[in-house]
Amino acid sequence: MKAAKDLKTALRAVLRSPAAAASLMDTFLQLELSREMERLLEKVRSEMPSNPAAHGFKVYSQADEDGILETIFERLKIEVGSFVEIGCGNGLENNTHYLLLKGWRGTWVDGDPANIALIRAALPSSERLRVIELMVDRENATSLLDIDSPGISSELDLLSVDIDGNDFDVVLSCAAAWRPKVIIVEYNAKFPPRTAIRVAYNPTHEWDRSDYQGASLAALVDGLSTAYRLVSCSLAGTNAFFVRSDLSVAFDNLAPERLYQPARYHLTAFRSGHDPSLSFLQRSLAGDT
Numbered sequence: 392m393k394a395a396k397d398l399k400t401a402l403r404a405v406l407r408s409p410a411a412a413a414s415l416m417d418t419f420l421q422l423e424l425s426r427e428m429e430r431l432l433e434k435v436r437s438e439m440p441s442n443p444a445a446h447g448f449k450v451y452s453q454a455d456e457d458g459i460l461e462t463i464f465e466r467l468k469i470e471v472g473s474f475v476e477i478g479c480g481n482g483l484e485n486n487t488h489y490l491l492l493k494g495w496r497g498t499w500v501d502g503d504p505a506n507i508a509l510i511r512a513a514l515p516s517s518e519r520l521r522v523i524e525l526m527v528d529r530e531n532a533t534s535l536l537d538i539d540s541p542g543i544s545s546e547l548d549l550l551s552v553d554i555d556g557n558d559f560d561v562v563l564s565c566a567a568a569w570r571p572k573v574i575i576v577e578y579n580a581k582f583p584p585r586t587a588i589r590v591a592y593n594p595t596h597e598w599d600r601s602d603y604q605g606a607s608l609a610a611l612v613d614g615l616s617t618a619y620r621l622v623s624c625s626l627a628g629t630n631a632f633f634v635r636s637d638l639s640v641a642f643d644n645l646a647p648e649r650l651y652q653p654a655r656y657h658l659t660a661f662r663s664g665h666d667p668s669l670s671f672l673q674r675s676l677a678g679d680t
Contacts (some may be wrong), residue, residue: 424661428455431626431655441643442650443623443632449663451488454627456575460486460549463573463622463632466641472548473497475535475569477527477561478577481506482513483667486551486575486630491520492675497549500535502526513669517676528594529560533568547571553630555598559589559606563614572635574619580628582607584651612647624650627658 432455436445443462447455464472474497476487487497496519501507507524514520523535536547550571552562562576581602582588589606590596598604606614608631612621619633622642634642 420660421662424658427655428626428658428661435626439643439645439649442645443642444626444650444652447626449661451484451663451667452486453484453629453659454625454661456486456625456630457489459623459625459632460490460573460575463634463642464548467572467634467638469548469572471495472572474549474551475547475565475571476500476549476551477532477535477565478551478553478555479506479510481509482669482672486553487549488667488672490549491672495548496520498523498535500525500527502554510669514673515677520676527554527561528557529564529592530594532561532564536569549573549575551575553577555604556590556596557592557594559610559614560592562611566615566618570618570635572638574615574633575630576611576633577605577629578608578611578624578631579605580608580652580654582609584608584648587613608647608651620644621647621650624652626652627656628652628654629656629659 432445432447435442439445443459444455446458446462448458449455450457471494474487474490474495476485476497477500479485479487479499479501482488482499487495487499498521499510500523502525504524507522510522525531547569548571550562550565550569550573552558553576554561555577558576562574565571566574579602586607587609589610590603608624611631615633618636620636620639620642621631622634622639623632624630
């Protein structure tokens with residue numbers, strides 16, 4: 392009885408402090424997100440154990456993309472490779488930060504000057520990472536790879552695209568020009584897996600934060616069907632993973648309707664440990680020089 396009374400007293404004290412109350416709410420949120428992630432993982436492991444999403448986890452990605460990519464490249468027997476990430480943000484949360492820490496090399500591209508300024512201020516110059524400020528469209532996208540691109544000799548291992556608009560056209564343009572082994576691209580999970588829909592191409596498109604954004608999974612599957620096969624989707628319904636058809640023997644041929652994950656954007660609020668920083672990457676890149 393006394394213990395219960397003491398607990399109530401402690402809770403009242405916490406709730407009288409806005410900062411303490413916010414911290415407590417965040418703790419409960421993270422607990423619930425963790426439980427939901429684990430429940431969804433168990434479901435995929437039970438129903439589709441060969442799906443790379445069964446091995447997803449988050450280090451610096453939005454949700455479980457880091458683990459899905461790691462599984463895909465393990466099956467392709469690629470330990471260290473090259474990438475281009477279009478829509479890298481400020482580097483704190485994207486699909487290739489974790490790969491850079493594992494020795495990969497490539498190019499970060501973003502159209503927001505503030506994002507690029509933050510990255511350049513935090514990270515040293517390195518031959519492993521090129522940073523470009525550019526609003527990418529289907530006309531200028533393929534100029535991102537040239538003889539100065541770090542670590543690109545013959546084939547690009549990974550293309551990542553997340554630009555909240557012309558993703559479809561940019562992905563198709565780059566896929567045709569570079570033939571990357573793996574593509575990860577944001578899809579509009581609002582639309583069921585058989586609905587093929589995408590925004591009209593507009594090189595000056597800016598997302599207004601409405602549902603008029605990107606392309607549905609079916610549109611991307613259809614657009615890439617001549618050379619790529621869908622092998623997974625993130626549990627948050629944010630990203631789709633494609634492997635070049637000539638390399639896809641390492642993956643079961645699961646229908647897009649089964650691989651599709653609905654929009655669970657709240658899962659991107661799940662944190663992996665403490666708040667992310669560029670500090671470990673700074674040390675890693677500084678060690679190269």
